[in-house]
Amino acid sequence: MPCPPQAVRPLARGARGGEVMRIRAVRVRELGCFAEPVALEGLSGGLDVLAGPNEFGKSTLLRALQALFTLRHTAQSRAVDRLKPYGGGAPLIEADFEAGGRLWRLRKQFVSERQALLTDLTTNKVVARGEEAHQRALELIGGGSGEHCLGLLWLEQGSVLPSREGRSGENGLDGGKREVLSQIVERELTAATAGGHELRIVRARLIEERNALVTERRRQPRGEYAAAITSRNSAMQELEAARMQAQAAAERLSRLAELRSRCADLNDPEKIAARRERVEKGEAELEAAKASRQQLKLAETKVQACESRLGEVEQNHRLLTQGLEEVSKLEADAVEAQEKKRELAASLDQASKALEEARAQREELRGALDHWQQRLRVREQLDRQREAAARLAEAEERLSEVRGAAQRAEEIRAQLAEIRVTDERVEAAAREARTIEALEARITAQLPKVRVTYQPGAAGKIRIGGKAVDDGTVLTPSRPLTLEIEGIGAITIDPAVSESVEADKANLQTRRSALADLLAAMDVPDLAEARKRLDERHRLERELAQAADRLAMRAPDGLKALSAEVERLRELAGSETVGSDTVVPERSEIEGEIERLSFALRDVEQRIETLVQEQAGLREQLAQLNAAAQARQQRLEHLARVLPPAEERSRRRAELEAEVAAAQQNLNEAVRELTAWREKAPDDAAMRALEAELTEARRQQQSAAEEIARVEKELAVLEAQIERDRQDGLSMKVADLEGRVAALNARVHHFERELAAIDLLLEIISDVEQQSRELYFKPILQRLEPYLNYVFPGAKVGLGPNFSVEAVIRGDVAEQLGSLSDGTQEQIAVLARLAFARLLADAGQPTPLILDDALVYSDDSRIEALFEVLRRAAEVHQVIIFTCRSRTFEQLGGTRLSLRPWRPDAALAA
Numbered sequence: 001m002p003c004p005p006q007a008v009r010p011l012a013r014g015a016r017g018g019e020v021m022r023i024r025a026v027r028v029r030e031l032g033c034f035a036e037p038v039a040l041e042g043l044s045g046g047l048d049v050l051a052g053p054n055e056f057g058k059s060t061l062l063r064a065l066q067a068l069f070t071l072r073h074t075a076q077s078r079a080v081d082r083l084k085p086y087g088g089g090a091p092l093i094e095a096d097f098e099a100g101g102r103l104w105r106l107r108k109q110f111v112s113e114r115q116a117l118l119t120d121l122t123t124n125k126v127v128a129r130g131e132e133a134h135q136r137a138l139e140l141i142g143g144g145s146g147e148h149c150l151g152l153l154w155l156e157q158g159s160v161l162p163s164r165e166g167r168s169g170e171n172g173l174d175g176g177k178r179e180v181l182s183q184i185v186e187r188e189l190t191a192a193t194a195g196g197h198e199l200r201i202v203r204a205r206l207i208e209e210r211n212a213l214v215t216e217r218r219r220q221p222r223g224e225y226a227a228a229i230t231s232r233n234s235a236m237q238e239l240e241a242a243r244m245q246a247q248a249a250a251e252r253l254s255r256l257a258e259l260r261s262r263c264a265d266l267n268d269p270e271k272i273a274a275r276r277e278r279v280e281k282g283e284a285e286l287e288a289a290k291a292s293r294q295q296l297k298l299a300e301t302k303v304q305a306c307e308s309r310l311g312e313v314e315q316n317h318r319l320l321t322q323g324l325e326e327v328s329k330l331e332a333d334a335v336e337a338q339e340k341k342r343e344l345a346a347s348l349d350q351a352s353k354a355l356e357e358a359r360a361q362r363e364e365l366r367g368a369l370d371h372w373q374q375r376l377r378v379r380e381q382l383d384r385q386r387e388a389a390a391r392l393a394e395a396e397e398r399l400s401e402v403r404g405a406a407q408r409a410e411e412i413r414a415q416l417a418e419i420r421v422t423d424e425r426v427e428a429a430a431r432e433a434r435t436i437e438a439l440e441a442r443i444t445a446q447l448p449k450v451r452v453t454y455q456p457g458a459a460g461k462i463r464i465g466g467k468a469v470d471d472g473t474v475l476t477p478s479r480p481l482t483l484e485i486e487g488i489g490a491i492t493i494d495p496a497v498s499e500s501v502e503a504d505k506a507n508l509q510t511r512r513s514a515l516a517d518l519l520a521a522m523d524v525p526d527l528a529e530a531r532k533r534l535d536e537r538h539r540l541e542r543e544l545a546q547a548a549d550r551l552a553m554r555a556p557d558g559l560k561a562l563s564a565e566v567e568r569l570r571e572l573a574g575s576e577t578v579g580s581d582t583v584v585p586e587r588s589e590i591e592g593e594i595e596r597l598s599f600a601l602r603d604v605e606q607r608i609e610t611l612v613q614e615q616a617g618l619r620e621q622l623a624q625l626n627a628a629a630q631a632r633q634q635r636l637e638h639l640a641r642v643l644p645p646a647e648e649r650s651r652r653r654a655e656l657e658a659e660v661a662a663a664q665q666n667l668n669e670a671v672r673e674l675t676a677w678r679e680k681a682p683d684d685a686a687m688r689a690l691e692a693e694l695t696e697a698r699r700q701q702q703s704a705a706e707e708i709a710r711v712e713k714e715l716a717v718l719e720a721q722i723e724r725d726r727q728d729g730l731s732m733k734v735a736d737l738e739g740r741v742a743a744l745n746a747r748v749h750h751f752e753r754e755l756a757a758i759d760l761l762l763e764i765i766s767d768v769e770q771q772s773r774e775l776y777f778k779p780i781l782q783r784l785e786p787y788l789n790y791v792f793p794g795a796k797v798g799l800g801p802n803f804s805v806e807a808v809i810r811g812d813v814a815e816q817l818g819s820l821s822d823g824t825q826e827q828i829a830v831l832a833r834l835a836f837a838r839l840l841a842d843a844g845q846p847t848p849l850i851l852d853d854a855l856v857y858s859d860d861s862r863i864e865a866l867f868e869v870l871r872r873a874a875e876v877h878q879v880i881i882f883t884c885r886s887r888t889f890e891q892l893g894g895t896r897l898s899l900r901p902w903r904p905d906a907a908l909a910a
Contacts, residue, residue: 017471021141021846023065024103025096027902030089032060032082037092039902045098047894049875051886057899058882059157062852066154068093069141072134073108073116092904096121099140142845153837157852157882173709190780202764210758211725213751224332227749232744239737246734249722252289256718263711266704275701282694289690294682299674306667315675317656323643324653330632330639337632341625348618355611358604365601372597374786376590383587388572395566402555409547412540419540421522421533429527432515439508446501450475450483451495461486478505783842784835787873791827805832823857827866830854841877848878856885867892 020686022045029037034057052058067083083091088506094107103121113492118133119126128136213225221229265271452462452473459466463484475481475493483491515527524530555562584590644652682690780799788795798807798814805828807814817825830851837849855863871893883889 003051021848022098023095023848023880024098025094026061026065027094027904028061028064029902029904030094031064031091031093032085033057034060035087035089037902037904038899040897042879042895042897043878044895045878047871047879047892048897049879049881049883049889049894050885050897050899051889052899054884056884056885062154062156062850062882064091064093065095066849067091067110068095068106068108069137071108071110072131073110073114074131075110083110093095094904097141099613104137104140106133109868116423120759138600151848153833154850155839155852156856185219190608193461200850203762206758206761207764210755210762213755213758221751225748225755228744228747232741232748233738233746235741239734239741242734242737245693256715256722259715260710261719263708263715266708266711272704275697275704277703278697279694282690282697283371286694289682289687292677295688296674296677296681299670299677303667303670306663306670310660310663310667313656313659317653317660320643320649320653320656323639324649327636327639327643330636334629334632336905337625337629341622343624344625348615348622351611351615351618354614355608358608358611362601362608365597365604369594369597369601372590372594375584375586376594379584379587379590382584385573388569391572392566392569395562395569398554399562400565402551402559405547405550405554406559409551412544412547416537416540416544419533421524421530421538422539423534425518425522426527426530426534428625429515429518429522429530432511432518433527436508436511436515439504439511442478443501443504443508447476447478448493448495450477450481498549518812758843780835780839783838784831787831787834787869788828790869791831791862797828797832805829821857823859824863826855827862830866834869837873837877846877848880849873850880850882852882853884854881863888864891 015266022043023043024043024045025039026043027037027039027041028034033055036059040061050058050061054515063082067079071077071079080091085091090109090112092107092109094105096103096105098104105117105121107115107117107119109115116130116133117126118128118136212223214221220226452469452471452475453462453470453858459471462469463486464481466484470474471481477493477495479495481493481495483493485491519526519530522530522533524533551559644648781797785795788797792808792810794810796809797805798809799805805817807816808820808824808828809815817828820828833851837847840847858866870881873879874894879894881889881892881894
């Protein structure tokens with residue numbers, strides 16, 4: 001619920017008794033959308049409303065006021081370019097306003113013929129021109145801060161609601177506008193607290209001193225603080241380097257002692273002799289091992305030769321034994337194969353006889369089956385003849401009907417060909433007839449009508465061309481007509497036909513000729529006969545369609561196909577059947593006999609197939625026996641060639657057995673010799689161990705010599721470096737640098753303590769400022785809260801450092817402004833501007849508040865409350881509303897304004 005009206009009450013006129021500034025009229029020419037001069041006059045100085053549609057020029061008028069009071073007439077900025085009309089020109093702006101208790105007029109022209117005039121309308125005298133006019137006008141509306149006051153309260157379309165990018169708290173005022181409010185607030189605070197700005201001065205001085213030590217944003221050291229840190233870091237680096245050099249010198253002395261001890265150890269004569277003896281011993285042992293391994297290889301070669309000889313004589317003995325055993329087996333197999341061959345021959349003879357009997361039975365069955373299949377064909381032909389005879393009568397009847405229908409269809413087509421009347425021609429003729437009738441009626445309507453009526457006894461006295469005109473005759477002459485009156489004279493009637501009648505007559509003649517041509521083409525005397533002939537044509541076409549339907553139904557495949565079918569049936573019904581002179585059994589009996597013979601034939605054929613396979617198998621076995629016998633004979637002949645003669649085979653076998661025994665004895669002796677050398681000669685692992693031992697002995701001898709040379713060389717280098725370290729005095733240098741680093745550390749710590757003290761003081765000042773924030777914003781909140789409670793009962797706002805509304809507090813809940821709806825943000829922004837205007841008015845700088853298409857997101861209840869706030873604000877300072885929502889803003893009241901033409905020249909003359 002809005003708070004009662006008394007919550008918003010007018011305040012005093014101003015702390016300094018200043019006069020209210022009011023705009024009374026605005027006039028423009030060649031500016032924006034206004035190519036022609038227009039004027040907005042009759043402003044009341046209180047609540048003034050200009051309502052108009054989009055592109056009416058409301059925003060253009062606001063830009064004109066801003067340019068008039070803020071831009072110099074000589075300006076050439078982008079803001080001036082925005083003023084230029086679409087078609088080009090030199091913008092002219094004029095405004096009448098109240099200030100200082102007097103009425104003034106400020107006129108400026110931009111771009112070309114630039115001028116600026118300030119006129120005191122009380123005396124009607126020009127009081128300033130050019131730059132002086134601009135400065136005097138600024139003084140009248142508030143001095144140096146007047147320009148910022150206008151920017152603070154004159155809000156262009158879309159500027160009330162913060163941009164999307166700026167709704168996170170960056171919607172505060174810019175520097176100039178913020179400074180105006182700050183000065184006014186400080187004046188009230190000074191009066192209320194009798195204070196100065198010592199705290200702000202101290203804060204500024206502390207920040208200045210802190211900025212001399214560190215950068216503002218990243219707090220990077222600079223100035224004397226940065227120089228002290230740089231010097232300290234440089235000295236620490238030098239100290240570290242000196243300490244590293246001293247450490248390196250100590251390490252070199254330690255290394256020198258180690259090298260001298262190592263050099264004495266390496267040059268010990270006993271150790272040198274021991275290394276030499278180890279090498280000589282290794283060389284002798286390796287040579288003895290190589291000789292033993294050579295004897296081992298010779299023994300292995302002898303064993304391989306004995307094994308080869310033994311294998312050779314054993315192979316010969318084995319081949320002889322196997323050949324003799326194979327000959328015995330082949331001779332026994334030949335006797336067994338001969339007996340099996342006789343058995344296979346007997347089985348093959350029996351199978352051949354059974355096959356011949358089966359083939360004879362098959363031929364007998366095939367003959368009987370052919371006989372019964374022939375009788376089946378005769379029976380099928382007899383059945384087809386009976387069926388054909390039954391179908392022939394029906395087909396001949398259909399053929400006769402179809403031929404009649406086809407003949408009638410041909411007759412109808414011939415009749416249709418003779419009829420030249422068509423739907424298109426009759427329709428064209430009807431159109432021509434209708435046109436002719438209309439033309440005749442129109443011509444008759446335009447011709448004069450002469451009705452002849454006689455007095456009693458005067459009948460026949462009026463003649464035309466010597467012929468008497470009957471009583472009651474109506475004449476419609478289309479050309480000059482002469483009436484002869486007996487005993488009186490002649491009357492000539494000239495119809496004075498118009499051009500349109502002549503055109504209609506010509507058109508009538510053309511139409512009649514076209515109708516005659518159409519009737520001649522259809523071979524009819526008139527349109528009625530044409531329609532009669534057309535009806536006849538339609539009847540014949542329907543009859544033709546019916547005949548075609550009958551043909552399609554009775555002969556779907558056509559007349560030729562039906563005739564061919566009848567001929568085929570006649571030929572089939574009258575054909576002679578082969579064997580029809582004998583009695584033919586019924587079809588079922590014939591098919592039963594054929595089925596029985598087919599089964600019997602199939603059984604016989606399966607038996608024949610079985611016998612053929614059996615015969616083939618016997619022949620294959622016999623062939624295999626013959627092939628095996630031939631191969632066996634060939635093998636016996638081969639063995640006879642490779643084996644000794646039969647009488648020498650026993651002797652040769654005994655000789656081979658003796659050779660095997662001798663070879664085995666030689667092999668045994670060679671193996672015993674090989675075993676002896678294997679026990680004496682070292683294996684591969686032992687050889688590798690001997691070689692590794694010799695290699696290691698030689699390596700240690702060489703390594704000791706190389707290490708002696710390397711140690712002696714390093715000793716010479718270290719002795720030279722130690723001599724240089726002694727001359728450089730590193731110990732004193734380290735001590736000096738340690739003292740210098742300590743002094744620089746003390747200076748850096750001094751600056752760090754100073755910076756910490758400054759930060760602590762600034763923190764304390766921030767706490768004090770935070771505590772006094774409510775006091776600082778109190779003058780604005782005093783003006784804002786009455787307006788705010790009227791629209792948002794019980795709500796409060798939190799202001800930021802730039803006088804921006806950061807949050808809305810309702811109850812115990814603080815809502816960030818950016819999280820609220822666009823309508824709520826817009827309404828709060830308008831209320832804040834009303835508070836600023838009230839503050840300016842109370843400070844003696846009353847400035848009109850101008851809103852261009854604001855409150856576009858407000859609902860009905862909110863906008864009613866805002867209208868009441870605007871009406872009450874207009875009691876203290878002028879409020880000018882530009883809106884495109886005429887119907888909604890009718891409830892606002894105030895003075896309704898309108899644009900009207902303006903004559904600048906007449907105004908100048910006045």
